Amino acid sequence: MKFCSTCGQSVELTTPAGDHLPRHVCSACGTVHYHNPKVIVGCVPEWEDGRVLMCKRAIEPRLGLWTFPAGFMEMGETSGEGAARETMEETGASVEIGDLFAVINVPYVSQIYMLHRGRMTSARHHPTPESSETVLMHEHEIPWEKIAFPTVYHGLKFFFEDRKRGVKDFHSLDLNFRRKTAQRSDAGLEGLVNDSA
């Protein structure tokens, strides 16, 4: 941020009186501009035969890797509404949103993932500008070595473990360490497990 979004003059990084962190403060009108973590809402859409809907990313970052539908939460919606919207946008699938089953903090990118269970209301799904492929997969078909983000990896593990045990638990997790560069190249299991250390 270089300019004040209220008046267009330049901002400087300074700690306002009574505050504890440097903020972007307008040198002309005095407006303090805060920056806050972003919420990513997602859904594991389940079809009636137990398969879940996965998407191959058609956009960066992590183009070509796999995820369930997820994206930035918008103003004025709940996490469940956002998860259903993202599912429709990324896969063309309608879901009935279920419970929030995981919250994952990712402080190194200032993000929080909020993941819901979801039940597909029809078998309809298709590629979209954000997904080059959309595929219903059994658990053994999940491409664990080609998952786009550690949050998605852990979310899927929570989902399938709960289902195997016949429970609907809630899981929270802090991913405090970014994967090392060498490990990030394949998004493989080894690097991902380190994230939860």
Add this chain to the structure above:
Amino acid sequence: MKFCSTCGQSVELTTPAGDHLPRHVCSACGTVHYHNPKVIVGCVPEWEDGRVLMCKRAIEPRLGLWTFPAGFMEMGETSGEGAARETMEETGASVEIGDLFAVINVPYVSQIYMLHRGRMTSARHHPTPESSETVLMHEHEIPWEKIAFPTVYHGLKFFFEDRKRGVKDFHSLDLNFRRKTAQRSDAGLEGLVNDSA
């Protein structure tokens, strides 16, 4: 938002190609500025005798009403770290942060509350610029008619109900309706219950 924070020129509200919502887009450099919901992190700090630490708000909004420590999550922290930081800032108390026990969506103000259990590591607490009083309270001493926000009301109810049942459950709640003006004047039980309708 009237001006681009990247180049200082004026922005216009328009829907970018491939997007589904109007965004603030810079007419000069083309930067798209997104606005997203904010996360509020909070903690119910419990002392060893079972009392919990409540604060009387010294600042607007809801000045003079009661809350547990909570505030906007900062960049680069987890929800638990943020909850501990807010507890220190608002009450001077140190807490060992426990599990995330509630997530409350408040779409009409584009906020999500993430509430943690917390254990005070000493009996120390004191008024701060944000809290005119800080008081350890038994459940029967909570001023239910003078609670600052519906999220705080529901968070406390979840906390005490769990404790009474000897469990540490997780709760999620969507507050879809803003209290009516007449009810907001006293932040009373009646208005708050309507929030969860």
